[in-house]
Amino acid sequence: MDLTQLRAFISVAHEGNLTRAAEKLHLTQPAVSLQIKGLQESLGLQLFNRSASGMVLTVEGNTLLPLAERILADVQELRRHVSGLRSSDDVLTGTLAIGTILDPEFIRLGAFLKLLVEHHPRLSTQLSHHMSGSVLNEVRAGHLDVGYFLGDPGKGFHAMTLTSFTYNVIAPAGWKNRVSGKSWKELARLPWIWTPAESAHHRLLSRIFAQHQSKPHTVALVDQESSMLDLVKSGVGLSLARESIALNQAQAHGLVIADAVELSTELSFISLEKRQHEDAIKAVFQLLQEVWQA
Secondary structure: OOHHHHHHHHHHHHHOOHHHHHHHHOOOHHHHHHHHHHHHHHHOOOOEEEEOOEEEEOHHHHHHHHHHHHHHHHHHHHHHHHHHHHHOOOOOOEEEEEEEOOOOOOOOHHHHHHHHHHHOOOEEEEEEEOOHHHHHHHHHHOOOOEEEEEOOOOOOEEEEEEEEEEEEEEEOOOOHHHHOOOOHHHHOOOEEEEOOOOOHHHHHHHHHHHHOOOOOEEEEEOOOHHHHHHHHHOOOOEEEEEHHHHHHHHHHHOOEEOOOOOEEEEEEEEEEHHHOOOHHHHHHHHHHHHHHHO
16 A cells, blocks of 8 residues: 555545546546555455446445545645754745746646745745746746746756656547547648647647658647647647546547557756755745655
8 A cells, every 4th residue: 555546546536437536646547547456455445336427435445535535634744844844944035936837737736835835935926827838938038937847948957857647639529530540640641730839739749740750731820728629629630638638528528539649748847957056946846846746
């Protein structure tokens, strides 16, 4: 038994569904299933029954759920106290400019800011939302102190990887025959919803199409994930989507996931390398690490 298995158990119990629990945990459904299976085997108990409506707690599962929640809460409280003891003599003041990307839930922004306020109440934050490449440019220019970024920022930056995840190619409903089993070179001939150069989608797709010596057929340029999904739903063309979003949209709206290709990247938190030892920047890196280890 480990904390990862307990988090999976609690999430599935609350959601009643493996797909939704996987989305909350930013994992794949098979990974969550394996964690539940491993926990049940280590305990020698069946915690869930499968039903038409999803995953239902057994009597044993209902008994253990509040205990599991208490264990995770105690671990988080212990980490907060340890962090407080390490930093009790340091009073950070001033304003920290943070660049954000994607949606707040995915980057765990709420949990991070809550911890930051608890430990450093005199350090104020200034948030601004960007595309991934814009965060890199703004940190480089000194307009942002730190920020979230997708991928490796390269030389001159200090980066902490928070999580790895997968992008799928999604297509409109009814396009299964057009994308099933198709390679990147074949998909390039279909209409694509493209993104600005500052976007991680642009960076990832440009690299993969260059490797396959292909030029995608672009029919629209958008800079918001919500707009991209709307255009895919409307039948305009293909787009990238995080695996959890792609699975959700496939179930909810019948969108098609290209089954022969995928792209992987990492969510990182970055600062300039030359500034990584500044007190405020060290503090936010440490707290963010605690959030993603909890």
